[in-house]
Amino acid sequence: MDPKQHPGLGELLRYVNELVEHGAEEHYRAMRLDYRARYTPVLRALKAGAQTVTDITERTRLTQGAISQTVALLEGDGLVSRHAVDDGRKSGIRLTAAGRTLVAKLERHWTATFAAIGNLEEEIGYPLRRALEAAAEALEREGFSARVSIAKTQNTKQGDAHVDE
Structure with a gap:
């Protein structure tokens, strides 16, 4: 993407x-x-x-x-x-x-x-307010910065897996 x-x-x-x-x-x-x-x-x-x-x-x-x-x-x-x-x-x-x-x-x-x-x-x-409330609750549990860090780690691991193939 x-x-x-x-x-x-x-x-x-x-x-x-x-x-x-x-x-x-x-x-x-x-x-x-x-x-x-x-x-x-x-x-x-x-x-x-x-x-x-x-x-x-x-x-x-x-x-x-x-x-x-x-x-x-x-x-x-x-x-x-x-x-x-x-x-x-x-x-x-x-x-x-x-x-x-x-x-x-x-x-x-x-x-x-x-x-x-x-x-x-x-x-x-769809219920936009409910979707935004759910997003807020999820981000309160785990912040967006932590989610970006996890995604970077996962992308790095996936890139390493492709190199190994």
């Missing part, structure tokens, strides 16, 4: 992500919202009861760094505020009044988004 003729996994994932985010951004503009798609997982997690960056990280599977950056942007836009929590080591995060108003506007959009995902999965004939 010629790798130059077939896109890699990362390339395909980035491209699909760009297509999805571009479509989402179009809808936010149509809704007359000054909104960043990266806010969605954080806002949905807060609406579902998350109260700290750690809570959001556990609910979203995004990195703590990405969540912290997004929370800082949300705070700068006046959509969330931080407050002290009991143990003092973390700060709590809550939606502001503007954040609650925005989430109320977005809920219908999010429902439509999940319906669109379902339609996409039906069109392509």
